[in-house]
């Protein structure tokens with residue numbers, strides 16, 4: 001059977017770091033409050049000339065270099081983002097053009113913080129269905145541009161960045177020993193649409209709008225939804241928590257990450273945490289965390305890696321990959 005195997009990875013961050021101390025000068029908050037409630041110490045904020053497409057392009061170039069490939073070797077680009085450069089054309093097509101790629105297909109995927117998990121699942125389906133041989137999957141965001149910088153309940157939580165992986169069609173045996181995506185579990189339920197949303201859009205206000213969130217409501221649902229899709233991935237593959245080498249969660253909040261790992265029985269030393277330095281970068285958070293842990297040598301070829309995310313919609317999902 002065909003498997004979608006990780007051939008390369010890369011990431012990009014804006015130049016500017018904003019610490020919690022600097023945040024104290026913008027809204028009525030404190031480093032202590034932010035660290036205690038979220039685990040966030042700093043985040044990166046896009047500056048002039050830095051956009052979702054430019055960060056995505058940098059992450060893509062890093063992934064291509066690491067995979068020893070050129071854009072000619074790709075035939076699909078999927079960009080997970082809720083902060084596109086323009087309403088249209090898609091940021092994926094913008095990045096395709098920046099890479100000088102004149103063939104194949106490119107499109108955006110919008111599942112907010114679960115966007116990268118949705119995009120990997122989609123690329124995997126294209127590859128296994130024979131529609132693509134090599135897919136560049138990017139998570140890229142500039143949430144700083146949709147934040148209400150006078151709302152302390154949201155602006156302290158988010159940051160900007162991008163990460164990318166390249167998935168390649170390779171023959172596998174059909175067992176869990178194969179490298180590549182072993183299963184993807186996706187869920188959504190629009191009944192929760194008013195708990196985390198942007199209060200504008202092309203078809204309603206004709207504006208971009210700002211992020212609004214009932215943080216406590218999101219928190220209440222997060223751990224249950226995350227553990228549900230991870231358990232579904234275990235069931236689909238006949239694996240258990242003991243088999244997982246690395247849990248790479250969406251980086252929203254340290255308390256949600258720790259609570260989910262504890263409920264699943266995954267020890268914290270097997271959990272990749274970057275929320276402390278990146279903040280919540282929505283669809284970019286998982287590929288940024290993957291890049292961090294693969295570059296520093298924690299995630300190695302053959303490791304069993306569980307990705308999970310939950311976000312606006314609500315959407316939630318998991319992907320189990322043998323790296």
Ligand SMILES: CC(C)(COP(=O)(O)OP(=O)(O)OC[C@H]1O[C@@H](n2cnc3c(N)ncnc32)[C@H](O)[C@@H]1OP(=O)(O)O)[C@@H](O)C(=O)NCCC(=O)NCCS
Pocket residue numbers: 028029030033034037038113152153154156213214215216217218219252253256280310311312
């Ligand atoms: C947002 C979150 C950190 C808030 O923590 P919390 O413990 O739920 O805090 P509450 O919302 O109950 O607020 C507690 C108090 O802190 C205050 N507060 C809120 N933001 C603050 C800030 N940045 N600095 C200081 N105080 C703040 C509130 O006004 C409230 O004060 P009050 O009791 O006087 O009314 C938490 O709910 C959370 O992490 N939710 C999940 C959010 C998330 O991850 N979303 C993304 C999913 S992809």
